Amino acid sequence: xxxxxxxxxxxxxxxxxxxxxxxxxxxxxxxxxxxxxxxxxxxxxxxxxxxxxxxxxxxxxxxxxxxxxxxxxxxxxxxxxxxxxxxxxxxxxxxxxxxxxxxxxxxxxxxxxxxxxxxxxxxxxxxxxxxxxxxxxxxxxxxx
Amino acid sequence: xxxxxxxxxxxxxxxxxxxxxxxxxxxxxxxxxxxxxxxxxxxxxxxxxxxxxxxxxxxxxxxxxxxxxxxxxxxxxxxxxxxxxxxxxxxxxxxxxxxxxxxxxxxxxxxxxxxxxxxxxxxxxxxxxxxxxxxxxxxxxxxxxxxxxxxxxxxxxxxxxxxxxxxxxxxxxxxxxxxxxxxxxxxxxxxxxxxxxxxxxxxxxxxxxxxxxxxxxxxxxxxxxxxxxxxxxxxxxxxxxxxxxxxxxxxxxxxxxxxxxxxxxxxxxxxxxxxxxxxxxxxxxxxxxxxxxxxxxxxxxxxxxxxxxxxxxxxxxxxxxxxxxxxxxxxxxxxxxxxxxxxxxxxxxxxxxxxxxxxxxxxxxxxxxxxxxxxxxxxxxxxxxxxxxxxxxxxxxxxxxxxxxxxxxxxxxxxxxxxxxxxxxxxxxxxxxxxxxxxxxxxxxxxxxxxxxxxxxxxxxxxxxxxxxxxxxxxxxxxxxxxxxxxxxxxxxxxxxxxxxxxxxxxxxxxxxxxxxxxxxxxxxxxxxxxxxxxxxxxxxxxxxxxxxxxxxxxxxxxxxxxxxxxxxxxxxxxxxxxxxxxxxxxxxxxxxxxxxxxxxxxxxx
Numbered sequence: 001x002x003x004x005x006x007x008x009x010x011x012x013x014x015x016x017x018x019x020x021x022x023x024x025x026x027x028x029x030x031x032x033x034x035x036x037x038x039x040x041x042x043x044x045x046x047x048x049x050x051x052x053x054x055x056x057x058x059x060x061x062x063x064x065x066x067x068x069x070x071x072x073x074x075x076x077x078x079x080x081x082x083x084x085x086x087x088x089x090x091x092x093x094x095x096x097x098x099x100x101x102x103x104x105x106x107x108x109x110x111x112x113x114x115x116x117x118x119x120x121x122x123x124x125x126x127x128x129x130x131x132x133x134x135x136x137x138x139x140x141x142x143x144x
Numbered sequence: 145x146x147x148x149x150x151x152x153x154x155x156x157x158x159x160x161x162x163x164x165x166x167x168x169x170x171x172x173x174x175x176x177x178x179x180x181x182x183x184x185x186x187x188x189x190x191x192x193x194x195x196x197x198x199x200x201x202x203x204x205x206x207x208x209x210x211x212x213x214x215x216x217x218x219x220x221x222x223x224x225x226x227x228x229x230x231x232x233x234x235x236x237x238x239x240x241x242x243x244x245x246x247x248x249x250x251x252x253x254x255x256x257x258x259x260x261x262x263x264x265x266x267x268x269x270x271x272x273x274x275x276x277x278x279x280x281x282x283x284x285x286x287x288x289x290x291x292x293x294x295x296x297x298x299x300x301x302x303x304x305x306x307x308x309x310x311x312x313x314x315x316x317x318x319x320x321x322x323x324x325x326x327x328x329x330x331x332x333x334x335x336x337x338x339x340x341x342x343x344x345x346x347x348x349x350x351x352x353x354x355x356x357x358x359x360x361x362x363x364x365x366x367x368x369x370x371x372x373x374x375x376x377x378x379x380x381x382x383x384x385x386x387x388x389x390x391x392x393x394x395x396x397x398x399x400x401x402x403x404x405x406x407x408x409x410x411x412x413x414x415x416x417x418x419x420x421x422x423x424x425x426x427x428x429x430x431x432x433x434x435x436x437x438x439x440x441x442x443x444x445x446x447x448x449x450x451x452x453x454x455x456x457x458x459x460x461x462x463x464x465x466x467x468x469x470x471x472x473x474x475x476x477x478x479x480x481x482x483x484x485x486x487x488x489x490x491x492x493x494x495x496x497x498x499x500x501x502x503x504x505x506x507x508x509x510x511x512x513x514x515x516x517x518x519x520x521x522x523x524x525x526x527x528x529x530x531x532x533x534x535x536x537x538x539x540x541x542x543x544x545x546x547x548x549x550x551x552x553x554x555x556x557x558x559x560x561x562x563x564x565x566x567x568x569x570x571x572x573x574x575x576x577x578x579x580x581x582x583x584x585x586x587x588x589x590x591x592x593x594x595x596x597x598x599x600x601x602x603x604x605x606x607x608x609x610x611x612x613x614x615x616x617x618x619x620x621x622x623x624x625x626x627x628x629x630x631x632x633x634x635x636x637x638x639x640x641x642x643x644x645x646x647x648x649x650x651x652x653x654x655x656x657x658x659x660x661x662x663x664x665x666x667x668x669x670x671x672x673x674x675x676x677x678x679x680x681x682x683x684x685x686x687x688x689x690x691x692x693x694x695x696x697x698x699x700x701x702x703x704x705x706x707x708x709x710x711x712x713x714x715x716x717x718x719x720x721x722x723x724x725x726x727x728x729x730x731x732x733x734x735x736x737x738x739x740x741x742x743x744x745x746x747x748x749x750x
Binding site for chain 2: 001002003004049053056057061062071074075078079081083101102103105106109110113114115117118119120121123124125127128129130131132133134135136137139
């Protein structure tokens with residue numbers, strides 16, 4: 001879902017926080033369903049990237065109940081942020097009290113994977129050191 | 145000495161406002177054993193290392209990481225925020241937030257009322273003004289002249305650069321007649337230019353733009369910056385308050401605005417923390433000065449201030465403090481507000497609050513074909529400084545060109561939008577990761593700090609209808625931008641066109657129209673690529689004017705010593721004293737002016 005390895009996700013030390021947070025915003029039933037379908041897709045698509053992508057798109061992202069939650073799960077990993085769910089979703093499932101746009105914690109911001117994805121660091125944290133910015137950037141080719 | 149509860153005894157000077165300008169006045173007076181009381185309206189935030197770090201944590205958790213986002217909202221001493229700025233509907237004031245905006249243009253600049261002032265969130269860019277900026281009227285027939293020259297201010301520029309800790313190489317700064325005395329150099333070596341600065345610099349080598357029939361080079365050069373670098377002989381970098389080993393060098397945190405997490409960037413907290421060691425210095429925070437009072441002889445005989453115990457709640461108590469001289473260093477808008485509320489400094493004219501200026505900031509952006517290494521290093525390390533002066537100033541304003549290091553930063557606040565947009569299109573997993581990796585580091589953003597002329601109608605006013613929680617006036621802003629500046633924005637876009645073409649950026653990836661949230665498209669257009677792009681701008685955070693200095697008591701609020709024409713023991717200091725904006729970020733010049741003014745103050749205190 002994120003394009004990062006299990007080790008990279010664990011490396012953020014945010015997994016437990018997010019795992020507890022999501023059902024507290026959308027309820028355990030929907031979160032459980034999302035996990036079950038994700039697990040099913042993952043088993044069926046294992047080793048077959050295009051199939052996995054198709055399954056996730058069809059069964060999760062295009063699902064009006066699960067799609068918005070799944071996108072928010074990715075936002076958590078990438079940005080450390082929860083975005084308020086779309087109005088259409090709330091028409092059906094109601095607006096939960098803590099379904100607001102927010103940054104989960106100082107750590108969730110500094111552990112956002114987007115910075116790693118673009119070969120830099122979160123502003124105001126994990127500083128690269130004096131003069132590092134004058135050197136040619138790391139590119140995707142270098143990194144892989 | 146200490147952060148005391150109530151001031152006692154007689155002070156030589158009372159300084160209203162604990163920003164960089166007030167701090168430097170205090171530093172000079174205390175050095176001569178004068179007793180100084182500093183009254184700061186905001187909280188004494190950041191005086192301990194852990195306290196400062198709490199602002200960094202706040203920044204991490206803010207959804208909108210705007211200029212004042214790390215600093216808690218304080219209803220007892222409110223500050224204007226970026227998110228308060230909305231499109232002004234004719235005839236309807238914008239009442240959101242602290243500032244009341246009457247238009248016709250939105251005044252999109254912010255400042256911070258907290259110990260350290262706006263130097264907590266400033267970028268730290270410290271160019272000097274050009275000599276011709278001091279004589280705009282004589283040289284180009286525009287605006288007004290200053291009652292002092294570059295040469296008169298020059299020694300104080302040097303003093304300010306050494307006090308604040310500016311990193312630059314003299315040779316990079318010698319242009320437009322900016323000269324340094326023999327043997328002088330900046331206290332620290334220049335901050336390394338970013339990779340993207342170097343790529344752009346190489347690409348535009350030898351390129352020019354034609355303004356008013358004359359060719360000017362488009363040339364990228366290093367900016368003078370008040371952030372720590374490698375010290376030259378005789379200078380020791382000043383690190384974080386309460387933890388001086390931290391922040392000895394800029395570490396590339398990339399968050400200069402709104403907060404440098406290691407305090408490698410100068411803030412007035414550094415100067416004030418050092419002053420607190422002196423028995424001659426007393427700081428009183430959470431003390432909002434509401435009135436300057438006069439004696440029968442027309443001299444200032446005290447300041448009234450409200451002390452709040454709890455932000456937004458009180459209890460509040462009113463006190464009076466007295467001294468021999470009084471120095472208002474509360475920011476251009478706050479100084480004007482206080483003078484107006486006190487009904488002082490207006491015997492000879494009605495200049496108080498007038499001639500409010502900024503550097504209207506217009507920007508362009510593009511997607512380079514290759515990685516520029518964006519989102520690395522201080523937000524800005526270089527500029528195109530070649531258009532800060534020239535004969536074209538007879539026709540339109542000069543400008544500083546800022547070459548950003550943080551991608552499309554103010555354009556669309558990456559990377560949040562890029563991530564959510566991709567997810568909305570069902571891009572996820574490895575595709576999401578590589579899409580971000582292959583676009584964001586290619587983002588280029590070039591902006592223009594445009595000179596603005598003094599105009600009577602652009603002003604700060606007060607009205608009893610608009611008051612804050614403490615009962616103090618909220619500033620009312622009336623603001624417009626004249627064709628002199630608009631035309632500069634039209635012309636400036638030619639520079640972007642030169643840069644973007646030199647980088648080999650396809651036309652479809654070049655953008656000249658910044659649609660800014662809350663800002664209306666203007667009737668002005670630019671067409672550097674043959675198409676019509678409506679122009680608009682945001683504020684640069686450079687509040688200038690409002691209590692300008694001048695040659696006579698009829699044309700200005702203060703003289704060249706920033707001393708009130710009306711009340712000889714009242715000084716009104718800071719960017720508000722500047723008669724014109726030039727193109728330089730103004731803090732360094734404000735500090736230099738303040739240092740110069742302390743000679744007159746000390747003369748009076750002898």
